[in-house]
Amino acid sequence: MADDRRGDPAGEGAPTRELLSAADVTRTIARIAHQIIEKTAGTENVVLIGIPTRGAVLVRRLGAAIAEFAGTAPAVGVVDPTLYRDDLRRRPARALEDTDIPEGGLDDALVVLVDDVLMSGRTVRAALDALADHGRPRAVQLAVLVDRGHRELPIRADYVGKNVPTASDEQILVLLEETDGSDSVRLRRVGPEANPEESGRES
Amino acid sequence: MKHLLSVTDLDAAAATDLLDTSDRLKQALLGREVRKLPTLRGRTVITMFYENSTRTRVSFEVAGKWMSADTVNVSASGSSVSKGESLRDTSLTLSAMGADCVIVRHPASGAAHRMAAWSDRDHEATGTHTSIVNAGDGTHEHPTQALLDAATLRDRLGGIAGRRIAIVGDILHSRVARSNVFLLATLGADVVLVAPPTLLPVGVAEWPCRVSDSLDAELPALDAVMMLRVQAERMHGAFFPSAREYAIGYGLSAERAALLPEHAVVMHPGPMVRGMEIAPSVADSASSAVLAQVRNGVHVRMAVLYHLLAGAPA
Numbered sequence: 001m002a003d004d005r006r007g008d009p010a011g012e013g014a015p016t017r018e019l020l021s022a023a024d025v026t027r028t029i030a031r032i033a034h035q036i037i038e039k040t041a042g043t044e045n046v047v048l049i050g051i052p053t054r055g056a057v058l059v060r061r062l063g064a065a066i067a068e069f070a071g072t073a074p075a076v077g078v079v080d081p082t083l084y085r086d087d088l089r090r091r092p093a094r095a096l097e098d099t100d101i102p103e104g105g106l107d108d109a110l111v112v113l114v115d116d117v118l119m120s121g122r123t124v125r126a127a128l129d130a131l132a133d134h135g136r137p138r139a140v141q142l143a144v145l146v147d148r149g150h151r152e153l154p155i156r157a158d159y160v161g162k163n164v165p166t167a168s169d170e171q172i173l174v175l176l177e178e179t180d181g182s183d184s185v186r187l188r189r190v191g192p193e194a195n196p197e198e199s200g201r202e203s
Numbered sequence: 204m205k206h207l208l209s210v211t212d213l214d215a216a217a218a219t220d221l222l223d224t225s226d227r228l229k230q231a232l233l234g235r236e237v238r239k240l241p242t243l244r245g246r247t248v249i250t251m252f253y254e255n256s257t258r259t260r261v262s263f264e265v266a267g268k269w270m271s272a273d274t275v276n277v278s279a280s281g282s283s284v285s286k287g288e289s290l291r292d293t294s295l296t297l298s299a300m301g302a303d304c305v306i307v308r309h310p311a312s313g314a315a316h317r318m319a320a321w322s323d324r325d326h327e328a329t330g331t332h333t334s335i336v337n338a339g340d341g342t343h344e345h346p347t348q349a350l351l352d353a354a355t356l357r358d359r360l361g362g363i364a365g366r367r368i369a370i371v372g373d374i375l376h377s378r379v380a381r382s383n384v385f386l387l388a389t390l391g392a393d394v395v396l397v398a399p400p401t402l403l404p405v406g407v408a409e410w411p412c413r414v415s416d417s418l419d420a421e422l423p424a425l426d427a428v429m430m431l432r433v434q435a436e437r438m439h440g441a442f443f444p445s446a447r448e449y450a451i452g453y454g455l456s457a458e459r460a461a462l463l464p465e466h467a468v469v470m471h472p473g474p475m476v477r478g479m480e481i482a483p484s485v486a487d488s489a490s491s492a493v494l495a496q497v498r499n500g501v502h503v504r505m506a507v508l509y510h511l512l513a514g515a516p517a
Binding site for chain 2: 080088089091092093095096097098099100105135
C-alpha cells in the first residue's frame with residue numbers, strides 16, 4: 001500500500017532527498033498553529049479534524065501547539081474518508097481507519113481538516129463528504145504539511161507548511177515520530193516504470 | 204474474498220480484519236444524523252431466504268441500505284421456487300439480473316457452496332460476478348452469526364484469545380454452534396460444548412473444543428455462555444424426554460446464572476424460547492448481550508459486504 005511504502009524510504013532502494021528536517025517539521029507545525037489562531041480569531045468553536053494515518057498524528061500535534069500558543073485547546077478529532085473514496089473499486093478493499101468526532105459534534109463549528117500531503121485533492125473531497133454526513137460546520141478549512149501540486153479537483157489548502165513542486169514520478173515521504181520513529185519529509189524519485197496509482201499520495 | 208461460505212475459510216488475520224472493519228463502521232456511524240454511507244452505491248444485494256428469519260434477513264438488508272446498496276428480498280414462498288424452480292436456476296437467474304451479491308439461507312447443508320460453484324462457473328462463461336454469502340445452510344454453518352458473536356465477545360471481554368466460552372444446548376442441529384466453535388477456536392478461545400449426548404453431532408470429538416454434560420460444573424469458570432434454541436422443527440425423533448426435563452438439565456435459570464463469574468456474558472443467537480433454554484430474568488439481565496449481538500450484527504454484515512463488494516473484484 002502507498003502508506004507503507006511511504007513509511008519505508010529505503011523500500012525501493014531509490015535515493016531520497018530531505019525537504020524538511022525534524023526541526024523544520026516542528027517549526028512548520030508551530031507556524032501553521034499561529035496562522036490558524038490568527039485567521040480564526042482565537043480558537044472559539046474551532047474543531048481540528050485529522051485524516052488518517054499521518055494527518056491523525058499531525059492533528060494532535062497541531063492541537064497541542066494551538067493550546068500552547070492560544071491558551072485554549074481546540075477540539076480534536078479524526079475522520080476516515082475511505083468509505084467515501086471514488087477509487088474504491090480500483091483496488092482490493094482497503095482497511096478502514098479510526099473515526100472519532102469530538103463530543104460537541106461539528107454543527108456550526110469552524111472545522112480545519114488536517115492532512116500530511118495534498119496532491120490530487122481526492123482524499124480531501126472524500127473527507128468533505130464524510131464531514132457533511134456528521135454535521136453542518138460553519139466553514140471548513142484545510143491545513144497540509146506539504147502541497148505537492150498535481151490537483152485533479154478544484155481544491156486548495158488554507159494553510160500550507162511547504163509548497164513542493166514535484167514531477168509525477170516523484171514521491172513525497174512524510175515520516176513522523178509517532179508512526180515512523182523520527183520526523184522528516186523526503187522526496188524520492190520512483191522512476192517512470194512505477195505504477196502511478198501507487199506512487200506518491202493521492203491526497 | 205469472493206464468497207463467505209464458511210468460517211473455516213477465515214484464518215485469524217482475516218477474521219480479525221472483518222471484526223476491525225465492523226468496529227470502524229460502527230465508529231463511522233456513531234451519533235450521526237445521516238446514517239448512510241455511499242460506499243456501495245450502484246451495487247445490488249439480493250437476499251434469498253428459503254427458511255424463516257427475522258433478524259438475519261433484516262440485518263443484511265439494513266446493512267446493505269446503510270451502505271447505499273440496492274437491496275432486494277426474495278423468499279421461497281411467493282417466488283418461482285413454489286412453482287418448482289431449482290436452486291441452480293433461481294441462483295443463475297438472480298446473477299443474470301445483475302446481482303453483485305446473493306445472500307442465501309437454505310435448509311440444505313452445502314447449498315451456499317453449490318451456489319458459489321455455479322456462480323464461479325457462470326463467471327468463467329459469461330463474466331458475471333456474483334458473490335455468495337451463506338446466511339445459514341441446514342445444520343452446517345452460519346458464518347455471519349459467529350462473526351457477530353465474536354464482535355460482541357470482543358466488546359464485552361476486551362478480547363477472545365484465552366477466554367473460556369461455553370455453547371449450550373442443541374449442538375446437533377445448530378449451524379450457529381458449528382460456526383462459533385471453529386471461529387472462536389481460530390481466534391484462540393477455549394471452547395466447551397455442553398449438551399445432552401443425544402444432541403451432539405457425530406464427529407464432535409474432532410472439533411477444536413471440549414465436550415461436557417454438566418452445565419453446573421462449567422459455569423463458575425466461564426467468561427461467556429452461549430445458549431442455543433432447541434430446534435424443534437429439525438427434530439424428527441425423541442432427543443430428550445420433555446421440555447421441562449431439558450430446561451432442568453440445560454436451561455439457564457436465574458439460580459444457574461448466579462454461578463457465573465461477575466464479568467461473564469450471557470448470549471443467545473435468537474430467537475429465544477424463554478423458559479426453555481433461558482429464563483426471562485436472565486435474558487433481560489445486565490449480563491445479557493442479546494440485543495448487543497443484534498446491533499453488532501448490522502455492523503458485521505456491513506463489514507462482510509464491504510470486503511466482498513467495495514474493492515476491485517477478487
